[in-house]
Amino acid sequence: MEPEAADSLYDIVIIGSGPAGYTAGIYAARANLKTVIIAGVTPGGQLMLTGVVENFPGFPDGVQGPDLMESMRRQAENAGVEIVYDDAVDVDFSTYPRKIITSDRTFLAKAVIIATGASPKWLGLESEKRLLGRGVSSCATCDGPLFRGAKCAVVVGGGDSAMEYALFLSKLVEKVVVVHRRDKLRASKIMQERALSNPKIEFVWNSVVVDVLGSERVEGVKVKNKLTGEEKVIPCNAVFVAIGHAPNTEFLRGKLELDEEGYIKLYNNFETSVKGVFAAGDVHDKRYRQAITAAGFGCMAAMEAIRFIEEGHPERLEKEYRAGRVEVVSGSNPSEQS
Numbered sequence: 262m263e264p265e266a267a268d269s270l271y272d273i274v275i276i277g278s279g280p281a282g283y284t285a286g287i288y289a290a291r292a293n294l295k296t297v298i299i300a301g302v303t304p305g306g307q308l309m310l311t312g313v314v315e316n317f318p319g320f321p322d323g324v325q326g327p328d329l330m331e332s333m334r335r336q337a338e339n340a341g342v343e344i345v346y347d348d349a350v351d352v353d354f355s356t357y358p359r360k361i362i363t364s365d366r367t368f369l370a371k372a373v374i375i376a377t378g379a380s381p382k383w384l385g386l387e388s389e390k391r392l393l394g395r396g397v398s399s400c401a402t403c404d405g406p407l408f409r410g411a412k413c414a415v416v417v418g419g420g421d422s423a424m425e426y427a428l429f430l431s432k433l434v435e436k437v438v439v440v441h442r443r444d445k446l447r448a449s450k451i452m453q454e455r456a457l458s459n460p461k462i463e464f465v466w467n468s469v470v471v472d473v474l475g476s477e478r479v480e481g482v483k484v485k486n487k488l489t490g491e492e493k494v495i496p497c498n499a500v501f502v503a504i505g506h507a508p509n510t511e512f513l514r515g516k517l518e519l520d521e522e523g524y525i526k527l528y529n530n531f532e533t534s535v536k537g538v539f540a541a542g543d544v545h546d547k548r549y550r551q552a553i554t555a556a557g558f559g560c561m562a563a564m565e566a567i568r569f570i571e572e573g574h575p576e577r578l579e580k581e582y583r584a585g586r587v588e589v590v591s592g593s594n595p596s597e598q599s
């Protein structure tokens with residue numbers, strides 16, 4: 262291997278710096294492996310967008326999301342992880358060691374852990390951005406309990422997540438109003454039935470939120486009926502936007518297997534369709550989407566990557582690639598078939 266290539270060779274390259282990425286980093290570095298986290302240009306992940314986190318164990322009085330992420334970052338660095346604040350813009354999984362490319366460097370990796378998370382979709386309103394963490398949220402499981410006893414919470418959306426949020430919030434607040442842009446829900450039948458028959462949940466059909474009202478905290482939303490153009494204000498204490506998430510996998514298209522929504526498909530024990538490439542957190546998990554589960558997945562993916570290295574797979578793979586014999590974990594892998 263060329264000297265400069267040897268410099269860029271890491272045991273484990275982790276892409277993403279949310280709870281999954283930092284946790285994976287802590288485990289990898291503590292196993293004495295040369296580890297780098299490519300943290301992204303907006304490091305820290307989704308918890309940087311929130312205020313107090315009350316459900317991450319170990320913080321009996323809650324912890325501010327950005328403080329929790331700063332602690333995780335410091336813990337990873339103290340464990341010996343190198344952190345690079347740039348985005349991975351491309352990968353080459355058709356060679357071994359695997360290549361991860363940022364704006365100005367190419368990293369070589371014996372094992373890769375992708376922990377790039379998912380981004381909640383927002384309405385795109387300036388007022389929504391301004392009141393984020395002050396009544397506006399994209400996670401009812403996370404932030405709903407902060408509004409226990411409140412008069413009203415609005416949920417925007419008509420899918421399963423929106424109904425789940427509405428049902429969850431109905432146990433906490435006096436009234437939930439679901440604002441949906443169509444005249445029927447997209448959610449599964451069972452979720453629809455539960456929400457529609459809940460006396461604490463009201464529906465505002467064919468309507469979109471055009472403004473979130475309040476200076477310091479959410480005080481209401483302005484909605485517009487798409488059919489009549491009529492606008493009205495719904496006074497409320499919180500707005501939960503449940504219009505979907507987008508996994509941060511654009512740069513991986515065609516490089517490993519993604520599902521129809523763009524989430525990474527996993528095969529054996531957190532391994533993706535490419536050997537030695539693992540994934541952890543919201544980038545593959547659309548069911549739980551919690552900081553603690555992402556951290557847990559980060560731990561598990563790191564333990565699998567460590568095992569992969571300790572069991573001698575890198576040496577075997579390097580030989581196979583040199584000999585032109587390539588092992589694929591499962592299914593078709595366009596990058597390795599071309």
Ligand SMILES: Cc1cc2nc3c(=O)[nH]c(=O)nc-3n(C[C@H](O)[C@H](O)[C@H](O)COP(=O)(O)OP(=O)(O)OC[C@H]3O[C@@H](n4cnc5c(N)ncnc54)[C@H](O)[C@@H]3O)c2cc1C
Binds near residue numbers: 301349379
């Ligand atoms: C408003 C809000 C409030 C929440 N509150 C809570 C709560 O109270 N409790 C709770 O348990 N959960 C909460 N969650 C959910 C929780 O934040 C997520 O489940 C968790 O952060 C997922 O962690 P992750 O590591 O998988 O990914 P993320 O946190 O999404 O982090 C991924 C990171 O990877 C980076 N990245 C993306 N693409 C690239 C790339 N190409 N190169 C390099 N880096 C990249 C991103 O910039 C980001 O920093 C909340 C979420 C939101 C949006």
